[in-house]
Amino acid sequence: MAELIEIHNLSKSYGKKEVLKNVDLNLSGGKIIGLLGPNGSGKTTLIKILNGLLKDYTGHITIDGQPIGVHSKELISYLPDEPYFENWMTTTDALNLFNDMYKDFDLNKALSLMERMDLEKGVKIKELSKGMKEKFQLTLVMSRKAKIYILDEPIGGVDPAARDLILDVILSNYAEDAIVLLSTHLISDIEKIFDEVIFIKKGLVVLHEDSESLREKRQASIDEIFREEFKC
Numbered sequence: 001m002a003e004l005i006e007i008h009n010l011s012k013s014y015g016k017k018e019v020l021k022n023v024d025l026n027l028s029g030g031k032i033i034g035l036l037g038p039n040g041s042g043k044t045t046l047i048k049i050l051n052g053l054l055k056d057y058t059g060h061i062t063i064d065g066q067p068i069g070v071h072s073k074e075l076i077s078y079l080p081d082e083p084y085f086e087n088w089m090t091t092t093d094a095l096n097l098f099n100d101m102y103k104d105f106d107l108n109k110a111l112s113l114m115e116r117m118d119l120e121k122g123v124k125i126k127e128l129s130k131g132m133k134e135k136f137q138l139t140l141v142m143s144r145k146a147k148i149y150i151l152d153e154p155i156g157g158v159d160p161a162a163r164d165l166i167l168d169v170i171l172s173n174y175a176e177d178a179i180v181l182l183s184t185h186l187i188s189d190i191e192k193i194f195d196e197v198i199f200i201k202k203g204l205v206v207l208h209e210d211s212e213s214l215r216e217k218r219q220a221s222i223d224e225i226f227r228e229e230f231k232c
């Protein structure tokens with residue numbers, strides 16, 4: 001049976017610079033997968049391709065057995081690395097927008113997550129702090145009953161106490177057969193929830209392994225293995 005995400009021989013260049021090189025990845029459902037690599041290694045580029053935002057690549061990708069398109073966009077709940085709200089929007093406007101836009105959006109879940117995150121309705125999003133914006137975006141994204149969640153740096157701006165809350169929200173809000181693909185630099189904070197990790201180095205996938213067996217094999221944490229692998 002086809003894996004939920006299959007990537008074969010994917011390459012992508014910006015001008016003459018090749019930033020993804022012959023990437024092969026098969027990702028199956030029921031896993032939280034860490035996409036890890038130093039700055040500029042190609043994580044966001046890969047994520048944008050999976051979300052249909054970049055189309056000028058070579059190689060072959062299927063999501064749930066189909067090429068990237070309407071079907072994959074319905075399956076994926078995507079948290080981009082930058083806020084995407086319009087300046088005029090309040091938290092209530094954004095809730096309504098998600099409710100209108102996505103069939104799988106659970107408004108009641110979003111409202112209860114907002115309460116847990118200490119976020120209020122009717123507040124102008126541009127007046128929220130960076131961390132509060134991140135929490136709010138994550139609330140919206142995790143309130144969809146999606147088959148795939150792609151989270152680009154979900155906790156970069158939030159304080160350490162809120163990070164644990166966010167991890168709990170991620171863990172308890174995805175269906176068991178779904179994929180969570182998550183890019184982060186805060187490996188030690190998040191690694192406990194990873195089932196698998198992917199290391200990407202200058203556009204090449206240099207490692208894709210089960211995180212528990214990797215830790216056992218190397219007798220080190222994912223954070224330590226990452227630091228060793230990417231030592232400057």
Ligand SMILES: Nc1ncnc2c1ncn2[C@@H]1O[C@H](COP(=O)(O)OP(=O)(O)OP(=O)(O)O)[C@@H](O)[C@H]1O
Nearest residue numbers: 014015019037038039040041042043044045046081
């Ligand atoms: N729009 C663009 N035009 C030209 N080059 C780009 C563009 N976007 C990204 N790049 C280049 O592609 C490479 C990969 O960038 P990408 O944003 O995918 O890396 P990343 O792993 O997500 O980095 P970070 O951890 O810093 O967010 C980098 O060399 C970057 O300079």
